[in-house]
Amino acid sequence: MLLTLTTTHRPATDLGFLLVKHPDRVHSFDVPTGTAHVLFPDSADDRCTAALLLDVDPQRLSAARGGRRQQSAPESFTLGQYVNDRPYAASSLLASALAKVFRSALRGESKDRPELAATPLPLEIHVPVLRGTTELVTSLFGPLGWRVTAAPIPLELELGGDSRYVDLRLSGDLTVAAALNHLYVLLPVLDDAKHYWVAPDEIEKLLRAGEGWLAGHPEKELIARRYLAHRRSYATSALEQLDRTEGDTVDVAEDTGADEEAELPVARKQSLAVQRREAVVAALAESGAARVLDLGCGGGALLGALIKDKRYTEIVGTDVSSRALDLAHQRLHLDRVPERQRDRVKLWQSALTYRDDRLKGYDAAVLMEVIEHVDPPRLPALEASVFGHARPATVVVTTPNVEYNVLYEGLTGMRHSDHRFEWTRAEFAEWSARIAAAHGYDVSLRGVGDTDDTYGNPTQLAIFTRKEAA
Known part of the structure; x- marks a missing residue:
């Protein structure tokens, strides 16, 4: 060969x-x-x-x-x-x-x-x-x-x-x-x-060779399962370790400065992926939403956080990828949870650049790290479909702040190979203001993650509130 x-x-x-x-x-x-x-x-x-x-x-x-x-x-x-x-x-x-x-x-x-x-x-x-x-x-x-x-x-x-x-x-x-x-x-x-x-030491081989790219790979579950010869316990162990570093490979910038209190026990720093998810959950809680859409839900990380909170009576995850929806179904253990809890969750295949009547009438929708994966010429279609057609009362959007990328040592280009663009804070603010004005929303902006005096936060978050719903 x-x-x-x-x-x-x-x-x-x-x-x-x-x-x-x-x-x-x-x-x-x-x-x-x-x-x-x-x-x-x-x-x-x-x-x-x-x-x-x-x-x-x-x-x-x-x-x-x-x-x-x-x-x-x-x-x-x-x-x-x-x-x-x-x-x-x-x-x-x-x-x-x-x-x-x-x-x-x-x-x-x-x-x-x-x-x-x-x-x-x-x-x-x-x-x-x-x-x-x-x-x-x-x-x-x-x-x-x-x-x-x-x-x-x-x-x-x-x-x-x-x-x-x-x-x-x-x-x-x-x-x-x-x-x-x-x-x-x-x-x-x-x-x-x-x-x-295949023995247990294969898990370490996989994690070592996959360092820096496997945790954020959309097919990481399939990769772990096949690489570890379909040994369920091995794959589960590998995925649990990968989840601790979930998100883009450069999500958390390391502080290389001297720690003056290094001898004191300190809490383990949360990854940006976790901070981002918690910020979205907090924004949804503030909105008072009960029926929520996770648009572009991927493998279901956010859905897993929402299903734990009883305030959400209906949780819908959508994705254009049937494979992603299968992974979300597995992650949420929908085959094993009680029927009452299972009935709260729906998984639908849907493309965000096309109007879908099923998405109308919800209290809130989330686009978490989604828009940067859409080709710029297709963004107007997404905007019309989400803000113009579905029109949830609240829309929460997160996206990377490209200005912050200079703080990631060794990063060249964008944070993920599938990103079509990454915006500055000014560009995201301009886009948010334009969308709000065009579709009848008010908008407020926040940062997620460690704040740098010059470059801001690694993640940008916008909360859109429909005016007639306010």
């Missing part, structure tokens, strides 16, 4: 320093399931490609399993251990080889080019054969900043149609360490069949 990593950074041959491999040599490594080779088919100042080629030995692969079939093994038939796609389709075998041969690069370490190791570079990745669908591959790599091209591999002409494999190409500006860690986690996730027995 094959994986290539290419850069056009100049000099492109610096890729050899980052991978700790000389471009003029072929490097071979013995791995439990065969032999891994690293070579550079292209090595010039303007373009350099490193290839990882894994030659799988079926007998060694069978011995490495110790005769045990993995929980989700695809080769679960009589001759499956000999007749299978393991030698050519990218899987956990390739991820394990990657971890061995690029160990320093995965950690972001480079003795010769330390500054370059921390710098996003123009990268291209090619995996010629990978199990999965175009949609799944895009949903996994797209939120991480990659431009994804996943072409289905056709079956033989006699059979017709497409196989269950894709030819994957990724491009984007990322650090080499980030790129390798994405592959290390997501190749086994897409294959969904680890070649070795």
Whole structure:
């Protein structure tokens, strides 16, 4: 099986320093399931490609399993251990080889080019054969900043149609360490069949490789479940640890100054995600709302907070993604809660840029970290649908304050790869005032999170109150 990593950074041959491999040599490594080779088919100042080629030995692969079939093994038939796609389709075998041969690069370490190791570079990745669908591959790599091209591999002409494999190409500006860690986690996730027995230490491997990106990934539940071979207790443990750092990877700025009272016990600082959620809940409580919409509810974090408060007699979560609604359903344990509590919650698939009569007549609606994910030309449609058609008595909106981004060390660009824009405080105030005037609302603005004298708060919050409802 094959994986290539290419850069056009100049000099492109610096890729050899980052991978700790000389471009003029072929490097071979013995791995439990065969032999891994690293070579550079292209090595010039303007373009350099490193290839990882894994030659799988079926007998060694069978011995490495110790005769045990993995929980989700695809080769679960009589001759499956000999007749299978393991030698050519990218899987956990390739991820394990990657971890061995690029160990320093995965950690972001480079003795010769330390500054370059921390710098996003123009990268291209090619995996010629990978199990999965175009949609799944895009949903996994797209939120991480990659431009994804996943072409289905056709079956033989006699059979017709497409196989269950894709030819994957990724491009984007990322650090080499980030790129390798994405592959290390997501190749086994897409294959969904680890070649070795999954033990509890796999949780730590997942969290370590997913540091800085997995907690905020929209498919983190699926990733955890598949990476941990569908071991429910392991996945639950991993997700609980990820939830402690829920939100964008840069949500909480670290105070690097000296703590004069470091010897005193202090309370653990809340993440911005938690502070934001609590600010929204407080705004809803002030409004006196009983029937609430969470528009763009995602995996249901806010819904989980609302369902605990008996003042809310009807709670509706909407999202354009059916997958997100499934995750919200699981998160709220709607299959197990008492019927009276379950009847308070509804989950609807709905696009915010289209009018939906079901959303009319509610006391309050929340757009928490939603508007920045909408393409600017589509914002007027969202405004008309929420403020003009649904017209709840109160609307609570949160969005990042782009001015605050300078306080996040190492952040380049926006806080999340799926953000279409991030506004200054003046831009958000102007938008809020325009929406209020156009649709008959009063509006007040607040900040959420630590306050900086120059840059304000990391999150901006607006509370719109309909005038005839005031």
